[in-house]
Amino acid sequence: MLEPAPFHAALANGPEGARAFWLRAEDGLRLRIAHYPGPEAAGGTVLLFPGRTEYVEKYGRVARDFAAEGFHVLTIDWRGQGLADRMLEDVQTGHVHLFADYQKDVAALLDAVDMLGLPRPLHLLAHSMGGAIGLRALSRGLPVAGAGFTAPMWGIRMFGPVRTAAWALSWSGARMGMGHVYAPSTGPGSYLARTAFEGNLLTTDRDSWDYMRRQVTEVPDLALGGPSLRWLHEALAECRSLSRLPAPGVPCLAYLGSNERVVDPARVRARMADWPGGRLEVIRGGEHEVLMENAATRARIVAQLAAHFRQSAEAARAQASA
Structure with missing residues (x-):
């Protein structure tokens, strides 16, 4: 059952008529989704899987570009972030009990x-942490004609000794009743709110930076701080598990900034090299948020993804009628 939910249309800057709704996952947690409408004669619906710390308003401009290309967009506040139910007493902590729990959110989104x-047809576009959730969903038969990924979290960028320490600390912390504690070097407060634009890890575009920063400063309930030790352990384990899966049989187009410093570029390159019919595009000079680079870059990526989705749908129809 869907119920109207708050939605900050002015901050989203998306297409006219966007609406948000509450819905429940199968375990009872309350989630928030948003529908960004496209034209009546639409080419389908893009299921947009956001990254860690993100929320539905962040993708208003992306949805506006997809609407111009003829697509609806449906996106979600994952459990523990945005206006969805937070998991801990310290609501600034990014936390999940099991990474598999995100698939309950995916099921709720499909019901919506x-x-x-x-x-x-449905299509998948997944960013960062949403890329891990999306790849797992594809392996479980997510009913989409085509898939797109931006900076997918198929590995977390860490250097050798740091990775070893992260595994050990997150594993032991979760088992010693400390899984709720912030991961080392992180804490409360949004990265956007506490970081200067110069040298940031997300975008080289000042307008996009201000767009994202304004959302979390004007509506602090949208903001999220660092991940918990439990989230870190679950994320590392999920990335390792995903690396052992065969590529899904869904056409895929992925994007990576040439200056990516959040997810592990080597893992993305390796996955896409083994994905039949898959293609990886590198955005020269791009940071982690390639869809939050300048408007021309965003529009170009969306146009390429829209063409990819249309081609994937045509191929699926031809295969079904053969």
Whole structure:
């Protein structure tokens, strides 16, 4: 059952008529979704899987570009972030009990497609942590014609000794009743709110930086701080598990900034090299948020993804009728 939820349309700057709703995952947690409408004669619906710390308003401009390309967009506040139920007493901590729990959120999002009567075929666009959730969902049969990823979290960028320490600390902390504690070098407060634009890890575009920063400063309830030790352990374990899976049989187009410093570029390159029909595009000079670079770059990526989704849908129809 869907119920109206708060939505900050002015901060999202998306297409007209966007709406947000509350819905429940199968374990009872309350999630928030947003529908950004496209034209009546739409080419389908993009299921947009956000990254860690993100929320539905962040993708308003992206949704506006997809609407111009003929697509609806449906996106979500994952459990523990945005306006969805937070997992800990310290609501600034990014936390999840099991990484597999995100698949309950995916199931709820798919239910909402039918509740809202959104057009098919469905397509996947997943960013960062959403890329790990999306790859797992694809391996479980997510019913999409095509997939797109930006800076997918198929590995977390850490150097050798740091990775070893992260595994040990997150594993032991979770088992000693300290899984709720912030991971080392992190803490409360949004990265956007406490970091200067110069030298940031997300974007080289000042307008996009201000757009994202304004959202978390004007609506502090959207903001999220660092991850918990439990989240870190679950994320590391999920990335390792995903690396052992075969590539899904879904056409894929992925993007990576040439200056990526958050996820592990080597893991992304390795996965895409083994993905039949997959293609990796590198955005020269891009940081982690390639869809939050300048408007021209965003529009170019969206146009390429829209063409990819249309081609994937045509191939799926041809295969079904053969």
